[in-house]
Amino acid sequence: MVDEALAKGGDPNVSDAYTINGRTGFPNGCSDVMDEEMFFGVAEHNLTVVAQDGAYIKPIPTSYIMITPGQTMDVLITANHTGRGSYYMVARPFFDSRAPFDRYNASAILSNLNASHDDNAPASAPLPFDDDFPAFPPVPFDYTGVSPDKYLLPSQGTKVRMIEYGKKVEIVFQGTNIGNAENHPMHLHGYSFYLVGTGCGNFFTDPNYHHDYNLIDPPKVNTIRVPKNGWTAIRFVADNPGNLSLSQNLHASWGMDIVLIVKNGPNDTTSIRPPPSVPRCT
Template identity: 35%
Template sequence: MRNGWADGPAYVTQCPIQPGGAYTYRFKIENQEGTLWWHAHSSWLRATVYGALIIFPKHSAYPFLKPHREFPVLLGEWWNQNPLDVIRQALKTGAAPNSSDAFTINGQPGDLYNCSTKGTTVFPVSSGETILLRLINAAMITELFFSIADHKMTVVAADASYTKPFTTSVILLGPGQTTDILIQTNQPAGRYYLAAQAYNSAPPGTAFDNTTTPAILSYSNSPISSPPKPAVLPAFNDTATAIAFLASIKSRRPVKVPAPVDERLFFTVGLGLSNCPPGRTCAGPNNTRLTASMNNYSFVLPKGLSLLQAAQSKVPGVFTTDFPATPPVKFDYTGNVSPNLYQPVRATKLYPLKYGSVVQIVMQGTNISAAEEHPMHIHGYEFYVLASGMGNFDAKRDTAKFNLVDPPRRNTVEVPVLGWAVIRFVADNPGVWFVHCHIESHLTWGLAMAFLVENGVGKLQSTIPPPLDLPKC
């Protein structure tokens, strides 16, 4: 809170840490507990620079059955080449980046890959135990289904917020999302696969990593030679299962949803195409380059100074504060979109918010060039997900669907393919806060914007001064 200097995205709240340099992130944990994660936020460095950030209850026990053991389960991606080279090549050609060559669980691909028969993460358990698994999707560009052979999973938290417990056979996590689950080791002693594989919402024919990464839930006294029992996962394009899982997540108790709404924002989120530079050949459709945008603006990071530094020091010319509250051009967002709307405008535009204002955002997916699900993340905030649905959002029809009793509190919301999601929060954290798709290629292409939340009254409602060791550009 009030400390964007500890937030991390390069050129948004700080300049990157230079080679050989150092920077200490200092922040206070306030009113949060549960599973979060930390990661690099410069180019594609987070492909390998990430880890779990677990906040344990300070005074009381968990609001669910006390686990005998708990494990972080980090789901990641692996490329057979330097991930930075993967995105550099994609930016050079204008095409989509190569999909990963494998998925990983806690850094290991698992024994379903020919190259890694010994590289399998093992979680040791005993019969009759309650196990807490803290699932984190740290993948760069892939939403993931997760399941465990012969074991039901009870969801108890998501994005470090406790949820109303419900039992499921499959979990969906978008990049950046976390989910805490309980399992009971009530099966015959043996070895059981935990497994993750892609949920791919892109159009048919789109390349993706169609492999499966396993880990092993190993009961004590199980013979190492016994083959693990396979986990059952949905088909890679099972959107119905994805939607049903997300709809099951609700806050543990009734909540006080912020009201009345001061800022009603409507953001289109989606992909697009841009013209190939003169004299160049590009690998996108019809000699174009792939791009992405929000409200027809493709976000451009500044150079030489972060947005937060520029805002604090009132440096002109770094950004403007005229990001549109609604799309500049209204169209059939999920229908047949005219090619005239494919090309966004590149700009560095922020949207200003008054301190304490209640903000409601409709995130509307589009069918520009290609429709896809978008996990949208807001830095510096948690928000209530009031509703989501398919097609174009219609305020007259869809407002009646809002859950104003026990909506889930998240920091990353899934905007469904050819659909929409509505979130609400109070702008009580001053500073510059990045809003972006957590599919890293979409962020690289410009699917982002930022809020400039003004200071309130007095020191306790204002951004703290920058630390002395803030990295220089």
Template identity: 30%
Template sequence: MASAAMLVPLVLVLCTAAASAAVVEHTFKVGGTKITQLCMNSVIYTANQQLPGPTIEVTEGDTLVVHAVNDSPYPLSLHWHGVYQLRSGWNDGANKITQCPIQPSGNFTYRFNITGQEGTLWWHAHSSLLRATIYGALIIKPRNGPSGYPFPEPYEEIPILLGEWWNRNVDDVENDGYLTGLGPQISDALTINGMPGDQNRCKGSAMYEVEVEYGKTCLLRIINAAVNVELFFKVAGHTFTVVAADASYTKPYATDVIVIAPGQTVDALMNTTASPGRYYMAAHVFDSKTVAVPFDQSTATGIVKYKGVPNYAPAAMPSLPPHDDVVTAGRFYWSLTGLARPSDPGVPTTVDHNMVVTFGLDQAPCAPNQTKCSGFALVAAMNRNSFQFPDQKVSLLEALYKGVPGVYSEDFPDFPPPMQGFRKATAVKKVKYNDVVEVVLQSEQYSSTLGTENHPIHLHGFDFYLLAQGLGRFNPSMKSKYNLVDPQVRNTVAVPAGGWAVIRFMANNPGMWFMHCHLDAHLPLGLAMVFEVLNGPAPNLLPPPPVDHPKCHG
């Protein structure tokens, strides 16, 4: 009787949770969009004729359904950046890893539940440089409404998506980058919510503007959707309190500048208590490279305008840090700590796999088809393995599920091998369900000519605990510095140039999960690897693929 009495309230809780969950449905038509930007007429590829694309808002526990229709001439996939995809790995959208691309004139319906996550994530194309214009915000609200925030309810929530803009077709930019062997040319402008602002040579350029009321608190949901650059972001006359990063809550951190790497998100409270007026928000590149390489030196701007202030009132401009201000960037990245709530799991203390993964860029001979290459081409690798996407008519996940031989090898090394040069391979690291994996990510300078830079390393399918990070080389004595109490929880970490970061995660989701540099220029060079997570006990099994799952075409 006692067991039955306990079961009744549990059933009621489960029924209530199920009743409160919803199905949120969108249709994304990806196709050509005519746009005038930087005094030029262009055709770009977007979702639903929008730049940025549609904002998706869901509540934790909801099921998200997105009907993707490819009206573009390019094969593509859509990735839901930071979503766990618990037992729904077929929907992760990693091109040739969890799915084959949606072919032109084709379609696919992504369907997955969003469980155990709150905050700001985003979605983007995961095929070629198309994500420069195919991206949008994915906002997950607490199940019990604004009262679920671990901070006072904001008066207004404002998505801020930072991006890059090329005047040329981005597919041509990527192709030329391969032919030269040196990667894509630098962007022509930075953008805030798709617009470059007024700090460029094109008079009348579009600029994002938001109106605020005096004496309120706004929650800025900041996303770095840029393809290849870290960014500094400020609002003149205002400061921030960071309360979350990568959809994981942080202890409040006061700052006047946000530093954010490609793929990362930051939630920051901003009080509108400045003298009523117009204030620029601005973003420019944080350049961490250790050798001089050209970069986009433009400044993207937007306007924060207080209600009642005329549009012609002059706007104050913030003083952004110098492009190479590694001290300010390091202080921001390293000062954040996690906000562990009673319901959150603690850091796992028993580790099943200890790995050291070194990575970087080097020089390689030009390939015969790199017809514009002169002298050398760039190559990248993790533990001397330069990742190659499978060329068979199957994704890695389908090969795992169906047992297709010869598609990948299970020999990605736990430590950097004592070898020179690189091995081109589709190598994965196999782990069991619920294994705990610790990875020391070590940035290397393989070439003095190329130097090194910060690398934002993104892990699909999981959040990880960021236990420690530092400059120089990691050594085992540094384990005493691990933060096992309140580490940041992230899905993307900016590993410092020539430095290291230690991450730890529990592999509780069967499937094939990509780990790669989120500087898109480095992905086709091979700066990636894959974790193969085996099935656990039922129901922790990889389900069959959806019936409309895209097929590969050579």
């Protein structure tokens, strides 16, 4: 499907259905949708989100969730109805863009509910952070107010970003109005990171401006959404050496992808070592 879209230079074919798959036990949701966020809820029941992308967070009670493509959530459901029963689960797409998308809802039936609980909380976000990554855009402009046709064709190149082992890194994803503005799910391979802030409009780079970051109990995840014409900030410690892909789930094939290279650390335990079967250079 992606190869066909690349050959034509257009959007991939729109699907004609969503599905809800599940099993008994601890409820874990993973969104395999290509480009749409999904609202999800269970009839007559509340939810409690206790983890995202495999890391515990401060429990969030809610009547529904919105999950972005590639994201996972661990959700507790309180069985507050007596007797055996069956209840509808419903997923509904959200896509804030002019591009075509599958507008159908998906439903399933949940029976024999059982609840559990976990009070684990995330660790604190890394403080302080190093200010040498990422570099500022080479051509600053009004990212969310620019004409959709301006800067539509950026310059091409093959470049990576080198990061020293152990560095504390902050990355700010800035949405733009270029082309067809929409939400963007972003995923970093090889790391979980702390989601410390998000907002609408342009991110202020003035060092004297105070951003209202959550540095107390931010969620630790590996996939986040950048809001339409907005920004999202993440932090992590570069303690996993190697080549890391930072990409948008769908638009990586169109160039929304970058490679980060975390250098080896000071010893064998903090460095990538070749397998014993690989011949050494002489």
